[in-house]
Amino acid sequence: MLEQFIAENPVHTEISVAWGEMDALQHVNNVVYFKYFETARIDFFNQINLLGDLQTTQVGPILSDNHARYKRPVTFPDTLLVSVKISDIKADRFMMNYTVFSKTQAAATTLGSSQVVMFNFKTGKKATLSPELIDVLRSYEETANE
Template sequence: MNNYPAKLKLRLDWSEMDLFGHINNVSYFKYIQSSRVNYWEMIGLTKSHSETGIGPMLASSSCRFFKPLFYPGNVLVQASVTNIGNTSFKMLHQILDINLVIAAEAEDVIVMYNFKEEEKAVIPEDIRKKIMELEGITT
């Protein structure tokens, strides 16, 4: 089982329900996005992007749905980086219901991108170090 160092509590909104009375699958991706950005903020990636022009670009995102969510309620979304490459890293997210039961799991592939040069970029060393610190990875 993964350690998830980044946790974010979110409120389910009435407007996220669909015709069938449960939270629509599109909302799960909104929760995953919030989790992703929360992680990026924790490691200073959003700040680094604004200063250097090198930042994250979502290459792929997939989600496996295990159980429905219902309004009213809250979810806990937790994230972990599971693999760090030269120019990209993978993130794993879990969406937990009010009873901390897994409602969905998602995986993202994030590519570092130089928005000024319009090309992939190497993960900045300070960002790599912050990921490793947050994940408790020692070299």
């Protein structure tokens, strides 16, 4: 199962579950998954150098929407792989889709998505994605059949 997940999700981030992420019900608290998504998202942004020009251009990504669907509880100790795939690329936005895979359970535990909007911090308005960024995002785009 792990090998299949990695083969189908080459862009992923490995995250160790911390003891303090569990709640009174003895599983990872639902809010923590948004931190996992953020870690995978920033890793992906760094991989494609999306944040590289932020200081000079003042244009960068913000979130307009964030979702999680919990399929199975996760407990400490565990190591998770959080995959990233891209969909719904528009002129000023794109969707990031996440799958959280538990090594201990050898199964997907959580699905998520984030709507990423390009934003000009100078003007306070949306910005368009550059043609170069669109090309890079398309190389990570998941197909409708997946």
